[in-house]
Amino acid sequence: MxxxxxxxxxxxxxxxxxxxxxxxxxxxxxxxxxxxxxxxxxxxxxxxxxxxxxxxSDTLSYVKRGLNRIAFGAVNDAVKLVFDADNMTARDIMGMDLFNVSEIKISGKNVLEIKFFDRQKALEKLGELAPQLDGGGESKRLIESIYGRDGDSL
The missing domain is CATH 1.10.10 (Arc Repressor Mutant, subunit A)
Structure with missing residues (x-):
């Protein structure tokens, strides 16, 4: 347990x-x-x-969490919204997890269109921020293991 x-x-x-x-x-x-x-x-x-x-506890950790949710979060509630929007109340929709949704609109013939944030871009941004997010610890250990204790060979 x-x-x-x-x-x-x-x-x-x-x-x-x-x-x-x-x-x-x-x-x-x-x-x-x-x-x-x-x-x-x-x-x-x-x-x-x-x-x-x-x-x-730093600010970048919140950025990391948000990017993780975009990159790895579920979109089940948004899909449910597409297929069952006519049967939902405002309360139902307010209880949904739509974190990964960037835009919702109803077009022409009452068609619900949902756009999601780009998971690939979120993963790329996580990669770019990795040295800052871990305080350089992981990156520093990798460099030390490749080039020696203080990166003298750089």
Whole structure:
């Protein structure tokens, strides 16, 4: 159980989406929100979230989380909106995770058009920001392993 709570905490920390985090830890779709709430309020999850927050407290970490959600987040709710928009209430739509949606419009003959943020661009931006996001630690260790302790061979 503790392993599930730790995994949930990590997914929730990066995605900031209760349902998605629960799905990533094995919850069934129909029980994801309830299971996510249960996991979120456990002492083990709270402790893990606190550790993660303390280790990753700068502004770039929020940028990283947003880019991670765009690059790896689910689009299920947006697809559901396309197929079932006529049967949804405003409350239903407000409860949806539409983080990856960049634009929604209704065109000509009552056709719903949804555009998503570009996952490839999000991944590229994560790659560009990687040295800043890890404080240069990973990059520095790679350079040290290739060129020697202080990169003298550069």
């Amino acid at each position: 503790a392993g599930e709570q730790k995994r949930f905490a990590r997914f929730f920390f990066y995605l900031r989406n209760l349902r998605e985090a629960a799905l990533h830890t094995g919850a069934r779709a129909e029980e994801a929100e309830d299971r996510g709430l249960e996991l979120l309020h456990s002492a083990e999850t709270e402790a893990e979230l606190k550790k993660l927050e303390e280790a990753d």
